Amino acid sequence: MTAHPKGSKAIKVKKETNENALTLSDQELVSMTVRELNQHLRGLTKEEIIQLKQRRRTLKNRGYATSCRVKRVTQKEELQRQRTNLQQEVTKLSRENANMRLELDCLRSKYEALQKYARTMTKGPTLPATSVITIELFTQQQNVNVIEMSSKKEFLLDPSVDEECLKSRQADQGNVRITHPRWYLWALIPTVILLLILTSTWHRGRTVRQLANRRVEGPEMWVRHVLPRTGQGDGLTDLDTCSSIPEWHRFDCYPERDRVVTRELCEQRACCFIQVGSNLAGVPWCFYPPNFPSYTLRNRTHTELGEVGELMRRNKTYYPGDVWKLQLNVMYEADNRLHIQINDFSNMRYEVPIEVPKATQRAKNPLYTVEYSEDPFGMIVKRKSTGTVLLNTTVAPLFFADQFIQVSTLLPSTYLYGLGEHRASFLQSVQWNTLTFWARDSVPREFVNLYGVHPFYLSLEPDGMSHGVFLLNSNAMDVVLQPAPALTWRTIGGILDFYIFMGPDPNSVIQQYLEVIGLPAMVPAWGLGFHLCRWGYGSSNATWEVVKQMRKAGMPQDAQWNDIDYMVNYRDFTFDPQRFASLPLMVADLHSHGQQYVMIVDPAISSVQPPGSYWPYDEGLERGVFINNISGSPMIGKVWPGLTAFPDFTNSNTHQWWFENLLQFHKAVPFDGLWIDMNEPSNFVDGSQSGCPSNELENPPYVPGVLGGILRSQTICASAKQNASTHYNVHSLYGLMEAKASARALVKIRNKRPFVISRSTFPSQGRYSGHWLGDNESKWKDMYFSITGILNFNMFGIPLVGADICGFRGSTTEELCIRWMQLGAFYPFSRNHNVEKEKAQDPMAFSESAQEAMKCALLLRYTLFPYLYTLFHRSHVLGETVARAILFEFPEDRNTYSIDRQFLWGSSLLISPVLEPGAVSITAYFPKGIWYNFYTGSAFSSTGEYVKLAAPLDTINLHLREGAIIPTQEPATTIWVSSGNPLHLFVALSQNATAKGCLFWDDGESLDTYERNDYTYVEFSVDKNKLISKVVHVNIEATYIKMNTVSVYGVLFRPSKVIVNQGLVSFSYSSNQVLIVNNLHLPLDKGFHISWS
Template sequence: MATFTERMGPVLLFWLGLCLSGTWAVDKGNFKTCDQSAFCKRQRAITPGESPYRALLETMELTNTKLTLQLINDNNKVRLLLELYRLQGNITRVKINELKPLKPRYEVPDVLIREPPTEPLSLLSQDENGVVLSLGAESQRVIVSARPFRLDIVEGRDVLMSLNSRGLLGFEHLRMRKDTSQADPEADNKEATDPPSQVETTKEEEEKVEDGMWEETFKSHTDSKPNGPSAVSLDFSLPGVEHVYGIPEHADTLKLKTTDSGDPYRLYNLDVFQYELYNPMALYGSVPVMLAHNAQRTTGIFWLNAAETWVDISSNTAGKTVFGKMLDYVQGSSETPQTDVRWISESGIIDVFLMLGPTPREVFSQYASLTGTQAFPPLASLGYHQCRWNYNDQEDVRAVDAGFDEHDIPYDFIWLDIEHTDGKRYFTWDPHKFASPKEMLQGLMDKKRKMVAIVDPHIKVDTNYKIHNEIRSRGFYIKNKDGADYEGWCWPGSAGYPDFTRPDMRAWWAGQFAYDQYEGSMENLYTWNDMNEPSVFNGPEVTMHKDALHGSWEHRDMHNLYGFYVQMATAQGLIERSGGVERPFVLTRAVFAGSQRLGAVWTGDNAAEWDHLKISIPMCLSLGLVGISFCGADVGGFFKSPSSELLVRWYQTGAYQPFFRAHAHLDTPRREPWLFGPENTALIREAVRQRYTFLPYWYQLFYHAYQTGEPVMRPLWVEYPQDPATFALDDEFLLGRDLLVHPVTEEGARGVTAYLPGKDEVWFDIHTFQKHNGVQNLYIPVTMSSIPVFQRGGSIIPRKLRVRRSSACMEDDPYTLYVALDNRRTAEGELYIDDGHTFNFEKREFIHRKFSFTNNVLSSVNLEPDAQFTTKSWVERIIILGASKPSKITLRTADDQENQLEFDFDASMSVLTIRKPGMNAGADWTMTLQ
């Protein structure tokens, strides 16, 4: 029998090799480049402008809602089936599959929230060169050109998007390998025009076998490919576009770069140890959504494919393009900029949604209509989270909790990493270090605080472990290519990997969170899913073998979905344990399209370096653009030890990012907020307290994200889409429309320059109330206490200034309204209140109010008269920025009571402060300034 050291060898070697190297940097040799990924290399070698694909117009069928048309590859006579749909909300869907595949090809399930509703299509014209269809809205047409096949979406005289305009459509048909016993004995008798899915490998294709078509080796790992080559690819041209965004997760700038001289951006969920910055390498998440923007329009491309995917981006000039007899139109001059994008996936089908905007908000709405909106989180999860790998034991947890009280720093959640378990067996507690978890959880609950404990998807192979025994007995583990349970190495040593793609497995997993199953758990214990790419220490590229099996499907078909399913099952478990009453909070590392419906994400194993602080901004902005608003980065950096200056600046930045958690590696020195001297403790305290004062605004923003799909943290161009100065900015951001944040992310900074947008806008410094005009680069001197944040003139933001030990302790506390007047002396804003943690808001148990200031009257009106909720909170102060001094202020309440209010006016700053107006936060009222 193997010794412990022998059994743990791969794990120890993997991590010790990394940690002891002293470099604390990613070993890029562990991960493939495009040239080392056979299908990427093959597809990228296709010559532009020589497309073999032709549309067979005689096969066209058009119904009210769908166009079908066969395409043929003139080189090998393979026929494909194209389907085109016009979807509600200005979306066009294009699907391309083999006409008669040898076996079904994988189509991604569970990501779309429903089968998208369609709108009518109609034929405008047809001749031997192609077809023109009306898309109905706004004079939009689809032009299908026959030879070579090409698809253009046109609105008026503008080409919005072209497919296969560069001739890079590639579709590797499924086939039988000639040199195996699987070959079809009848193949030689088949007609050449038969779908070659039924035809053996050609001589030309046989010669490519060594290029990884049927087998591929990377380092010591061999990937058997029983289905042979199956890659799909398609190019898209975007005339007039120079800026594209999205396809997270990458540690790169917000504006995506051209990839002509390097690797494409890779989408393949991987456990990348301290990732390299400004690199198109794959990271933990893969969301195959790209947004394109110029001053006239925003569009989006959603490539629904869960296999390994590479995305090439090139900058081009749109030349003159003529669409023959079908369109009397010549596109622009040769000076028109253009971005060309090419998507390449290893398997599956082409299923792409073209979201045609035209505004950023409409693209967000279009994508949300397909994959859903951000889950509405519990209010407490928007507070501060304290974590490290690992708090040692219950006494350590108690001491850290007490430290926050002693230093008057609020927090809501304390976290436990893998060491809290009994030997890395998830759903358990170390019997010595965490002998009475309920006592620990009750102590937190008494202070209205909560805990998160990690539950990873790798399961220790141990016959004394109930979870393992049940998964194995039910046959729920992923299988290897030979049909046995797949095993890999992770934290517990030898581990099995549950097949979360199975609904019955997810249902069983959800059941494990029940209080009578997860011993020691209570209602204030929430969950963190790490390592769910999945991470396999001894696997190819530190992940699962692609030829592992999920039933009849290979892992290669659905790799990027695995983490999505893990988070789905976990979130469902937290919902079910409360009888469907309580909203879950689940943090995940691996994400896919639709993950926004399930909880929060963080940017993985970053480092205590200034550049990692800076990159957290574009990384979260990119995730927000594709629906995942609840994003954050490990405050202070996971690896290495931050200087006190870096730690303070990271707290100041993290306080204004959606998910606010400090986290640190096992081998780093402790860094609780009070360990860096009293001056730095005070600076961190102030940053965290600022976060808590804005919780009403954060909660309102997340409610809007849940309702609309609009990002909470957003690039400036989303709100100022016609201002080119905003298009590439990623060192500052907006929270909603009304807060502009420019964190200090440079070591030793004495000042920052913030761009304030909006020709007719004014912006108020939230700390000094200084007023600044829009459309300027404002230099801001900074000290260590500075967090440059500005409130937009024309907005009203509710805050709670009585900061307590946790968000729940502030539930009934009063509000202060910050009214920032615009140049027209008007402003508006909202307030959203519910119980903060249940699904009762779906039963319309909430308060949603609109505040408006116009003609010197400030009012509060009910936006949802049929909603019912009560609050004990009231309005204790109103601060009006950019005000004039009134002679008196009169408050009229809903019962027609009138009161004169006391106020102070600072003439030097034009700030009016109205004290103790005393209205209930859920009441109607008007306040007149005379």
């Protein structure tokens, strides 16, 4: 064979001389198969071929064969499969012409090899009677007409046609006119023979497209196969249909990662197989044809909330445990929320045990419409106002087996956000990007599943509108993004439980999402201060010394933490009596200075102590609070203290046991908050110390792309038994359930707002804890990725989020740590933390100039505390984000869609950090409008452009958006001290000289102050050169706070006078067009007016 250039639609077969062909004995000639015969015919002249075939026919007529009778001969299994495929092609010929059918019926009686083929086809799959195949023959002399035949029966081709047989068949059938001369049949004979050779010797591993475009030299002709459109089990699919599907719209039919997908494997699933080049990396070679069998929608009826229907599967899939009948439930829960459930019709299946709202009546004016395709089943959800398709599941088949559930949808654009927890840019790539969901202890890196699971995304539509989609499912899953753009959900358990949120803007989408999963808890005020920790202080005295140094330098700090080195042999609820003997005294000292103490608690409980020597384990055994193996005994893994058992936080008894342990420890060390780590849960062995059973939970038919390749990798056995279900189902809920138990325990112990920071998270966890982004590294890249992390978790309803400032692993540099402290001052949760055996990286470990730069950044955070605290209140009450992507405020500006190196606090404060070493300037984007330098008030009117800004080492760039009013406060070294200091109002006038803002204030620690109406809320507004303070709600706390200064940015002309509550006051006015009014001493609980003219 000779190679052809890329794109050639032909494969030439050279003639090769075979001098031994004419010397075959009679026995050899008669006994050989068609394939063997054709190998001997290569290179012979046409006359020699006719002579040899005539000789073979004469010998067979003498006794080796009888006229028009099929002789059954056994075939090898491999040849059977390959020739079955060809037979299906040839069978399709029978639809082309009834006359040709008679000829083919006679042809199949002659050649022994094709008689064998006929025998195998009676055992193989049959084609549907409606299938069609077209063969187009192009000779060098003329075109041969297309032949169309019926395929209700199976036929084989024989290159020797018996004219008498044909005539007798015609006589049997009546007067039938033969429209094609025998020459055409002779032209067809070598084509079929050579196709047999090519199929058996050269076809394996080639693409469907190559098979469809082979050029055969014998008589010169082209053969183009258009294979039938078939269902599951047919093994072949229409090649024109397959090749017509654009690469970006091909949905993977063979997603398994443990094997190389070949054409044979693909065809076993009745899918298209087209190999693509390396320039199309990610495009599946094996993909679904358009008519792949799926479910059929029946009995669709209306309900009080929406519609229900039955989904019936037509064919068995290639995964075990097909659910043949499903229940479709479409609920119009709210005008801006659609709820879609697909569940087993007959059997109970696991559903995620979190609280969600239950609608009682159908939405009256929904912003969406729902359309259905009945056979095959699919749904199309559109935005009513624009017609934009938000969800279209008709593009690929629905799968619903016991351990494999899959549904695909088109996306309205490539602008997609969310789908955590993964390390990536804020804008998710749709270039064949697979995101895996299964809580996992892993250092943060790209392309792997990490600590949390959040199957929610926000999508921007072409016109700038937004919607969101949430799949309430906790089983291991993959989400595949492809450039159609399209998305595939692929999970291995549970049900399909979708919520669609209509927005129409990004902020509204998040608020609607949080209405379902729950609003974030209100954080204690001190939780928004600066936190300091490290693994490896070594002793309480060393820890205490760092705190004292911070105080001495006037460095703000609200909380001191300890990692696992405070424990006795890493056992929970203990502290080392030698190294940490002074821990209770240190905590008392912290409290006396208005500071707090937080310590780490891991979930795994040491199990190696003698009975009666470690109460947490002994009592846990007695109460049955631990996760069990399949035999009913506690599953033993290995974590920091050695062999350990794992509490089952889905068990209410475990919550009480957890509380009692924390209470006893609190009596010795009165901690203020909890850091719950290792709660994916993490395990130093795969599964358990004694291994895991070999069953369908440990080895499901499909394993998503989890790090380690198996579900139990660095965690406990999937088959482990918990109160709510198997660990297979509830694994990714572990952090959520532990956070819930911990927050409730803290409330009972302290009767104050709980402060919990968790590593593993799941939707609704913002109600109980914050999150830190895990064991990052002291690298500039990690600092950049921290921004995407805080933006994502604000979308996920966990606004109290931050990264380890200066990096956890590795050794930081002074420059990196300065820049990271500047950025970290604007994390919603701000903590500096690093690993043991690395050099210290707290602010006091650096030079005086570095300390000064870090101190300035922290004091800036404390200055902005009133604004930050108000943002957290609005998050708690309204579901707004705290740290916010720029696109959330400017969805009409496409330049903002990929920005993740800048972000906003709320709607008004733009933060532009330095993220590169050696930089003394940055290029920052400013959406259209007026932006004011926060420090100077200088105005910049942007048309939507990038601007180069100076960024010396001691500065982070901050800008106020026009139309904003933000409250600030004179800072101190703790939030408790700052809370009594005077307030300062910054007003950034819009082009129309208007602005607005607000302030929330309470005691900073009591439970449910908003719900109990024990708070102060003030609204500020400016119009026509007049600032008005309106007290919406007031409590006693407001009487202690005074408004002392107001700075107004964008006052175009120097006022002649300023009046405060009808009295003239002094003021200052700068060339930057900034008006400043000082020494006001206005009580916060009383409204006031300030005007200038």
